[in-house]
Amino acid sequence: MTQNKLQTESRLGQAVRYFQRFTLAQRWEHTLLILSLSVLLLTGLPQKYRDTSWSQALLSSPEMVTNVQTVHHAAALVLTLEIIFHLGNMIVLMIRRRLPGDMLPTWQDVKDAGEMVKYLLFISGKKPKFGKYNFEQKFTYWFLFFAIGILAFSGFVIWFPIQFTAIFPGGIIPAAKLAHSTEAIVTTLFVLIWHFYHVHFERLNLSIFTGKLNEEDMKTYHELEYDRLNKTGAKKEVKGGKK
Amino acid sequence: MKNIKLRNESFLLALAGMLAVLAIALWVMPARASQPAARPAQKTEEYCLSCHNNPDLSMTLPSGETLSLYVSPDVLANSIHSPLGIECEACHTTISTYPHPEQPYQDRRSLSRGYYEACQKCHSANYAKTMDSMHNQAAQDGNLDAPICTDCHGAHNVQKPDEPRSTISTTCSKCHGEIYAEYKDSIHGSALIQENNQDVPVCTDCHGVHNVQDPRTNQFRVNSPEMCAGCHANAELMGKYNLSSDVYSLYETSWHGVDVAVYKARWPTIAHNSAVCTDCHGVHNIRKTSDPQSSVNSANLLTTCKKCHETAGPNWTGSWTGHVQISLEKTPFVFYTQAFYTSFTPFVLWLSVIYVALQIIRSTVDRVRRSLQ
Numbered sequence: 293m294t295q296n297k298l299q300t301e302s303r304l305g306q307a308v309r310y311f312q313r314f315t316l317a318q319r320w321e322h323t324l325l326i327l328s329l330s331v332l333l334l335t336g337l338p339q340k341y342r343d344t345s346w347s348q349a350l351l352s353s354p355e356m357v358t359n360v361q362t363v364h365h366a367a368a369l370v371l372t373l374e375i376i377f378h379l380g381n382m383i384v385l386m387i388r389r390r391l392p393g394d395m396l397p398t399w400q401d402v403k404d405a406g407e408m409v410k411y412l413l414f415i416s417g418k419k420p421k422f423g424k425y426n427f428e429q430k431f432t433y434w435f436l437f438f439a440i441g442i443l444a445f446s447g448f449v450i451w452f453p454i455q456f457t458a459i460f461p462g463g464i465i466p467a468a469k470l471a472h473s474t475e476a477i478v479t480t481l482f483v484l485i486w487h488f489y490h491v492h493f494e495r496l497n498l499s500i501f502t503g504k505l506n507e508e509d510m511k512t513y514h515e516l517e518y519d520r521l522n523k524t525g526a527k528k529e530v531k532g533g534k535k
Numbered sequence: 536m537k538n539i540k541l542r543n544e545s546f547l548l549a550l551a552g553m554l555a556v557l558a559i560a561l562w563v564m565p566a567r568a569s570q571p572a573a574r575p576a577q578k579t580e581e582y583c584l585s586c587h588n589n590p591d592l593s594m595t596l597p598s599g600e601t602l603s604l605y606v607s608p609d610v611l612a613n614s615i616h617s618p619l620g621i622e623c624e625a626c627h628t629t630i631s632t633y634p635h636p637e638q639p640y641q642d643r644r645s646l647s648r649g650y651y652e653a654c655q656k657c658h659s660a661n662y663a664k665t666m667d668s669m670h671n672q673a674a675q676d677g678n679l680d681a682p683i684c685t686d687c688h689g690a691h692n693v694q695k696p697d698e699p700r701s702t703i704s705t706t707c708s709k710c711h712g713e714i715y716a717e718y719k720d721s722i723h724g725s726a727l728i729q730e731n732n733q734d735v736p737v738c739t740d741c742h743g744v745h746n747v748q749d750p751r752t753n754q755f756r757v758n759s760p761e762m763c764a765g766c767h768a769n770a771e772l773m774g775k776y777n778l779s780s781d782v783y784s785l786y787e788t789s790w791h792g793v794d795v796a797v798y799k800a801r802w803p804t805i806a807h808n809s810a811v812c813t814d815c816h817g818v819h820n821i822r823k824t825s826d827p828q829s830s831v832n833s834a835n836l837l838t839t840c841k842k843c844h845e846t847a848g849p850n851w852t853g854s855w856t857g858h859v860q861i862s863l864e865k866t867p868f869v870f871y872t873q874a875f876y877t878s879f880t881p882f883v884l885w886l887s888v889i890y891v892a893l894q895i896i897r898s899t900v901d902r903v904r905r906s907l908q
Contacts (some may be wrong), residue, residue, distance in 0.1 A: 342793065409890075411897065412897045414897070453851075453854065454844060454848070457848055461850050461853050461868070462853025462854035463868035463869065464868050466854060466869045467868035467871075467872040469790070471872050471876070474876045478880050478883065478884065482883060482884065485887045486890075489891045
């Protein structure tokens, strides 16, 4: 895995060390998620809130309703391909016993969350130390994992209701409709509040786009991972002094 | 001076008196020509009936049709007009003398269509409405059998049109017999005809009266659920029959209802296929849901769904929740989904908001502390 390797780049004549954090595939997956979810949201909201003037401005004719639904379905297929790739990749890595466990929730995450709350409430003076992914990031991942799962399943149910009722009871259709439209709003708000705060406001973290994280951020936010990487001999690759 | 004045006054009085006599004479004169004197209306009627009370009185029209000229004094006396003092001339405006002036009508129908125009003299508002009706449109398109006032209300026998209420439906049935046959066996029609129910709709309640519109237009279709709601969303009225008055408000939130509402508000003239009340329940033949012949009886529901959802399987009918409140018994899937979201949504969003707020507070405090050091 390349993600454990250290990279060195020159900035202002001074060497800054970068740590590989995401693979190219993971960065593409994230970009696909942003694009497909944004299109799904933008074409889904006007269908949900048909009483509003902005919805009616977009859905200006019956043909436009059909067009917006077609775009929604196309974006849904892109997202479905991404889900298949993500799960497929996960299964392949699991079979090869090479699935990294960094994202799996552990008891330590619960303890970290407790420590973090203590710190935020001024009960404790220092933040807990985190590994490659802290509990906030794991919560983001797993929240979206299940949210997208619910959205995708319920979306297909209301896209192909007749086919689904060949197997499932009819009651799942109105339930899927309710779940799809509610889950979409919850997920959007969650991303806006939780994810956007952590990656844009707490600090600007672009590692999912660049694939790497600088040493300072690595030390500040992922100290356990930083220590682990330094102990495994990667330190030998260091060129230039510490920043 | 005084004498002159007095004389002047008496002169003026005499002049006024003469003018009055002249005016009365002028006013009465034309009537005198046909009648011995100004009579009460009933007297006019009596005068006309002196000939027209003969059952054998008839004439042959240029078309060859025989026109009976008999007017039954009894029918006339029991009509609404005659006892109110409305004279024959009020309607037969072109006949005020004997011998009668030549009439231009070639056949019975053109005679009727000519005479009924007189109705607007008194009933101008309703007459104006008929101009906007489907019936008038048919006449404009050349169908001279399209109904005119007298076809529904009668002529010499004109009565209140809704006493008893079932009269309205039987009146329509004179032309719309097939529809009446469906209606009389429906829940609405049978209650009207057999029980003289005053709440059920008669033809005109849904179709309108004088301005009856074409019910086959897209516009009529998208407005029809609201029409049903006129009674079926009335809690007091529905309570009398132990029916739910939520059916319309719940329908409005259903897939069909939302779609229909959008089309109604924005594209009322564009065709669409989301179901309105009548698509499932039937139109004139609506029956109780518990009636085995009802199109929405559980035995027939899938067939009804399949009218639009052709490939639907037996589970399909379970997806329709458009008339029931969310409940564990009736809609368990929706019930649990809603229960999940009413607890999960506020929980996860408040958790996020509080956690992020705490982070903002702590990081701000830390930053201030650092800058003070």
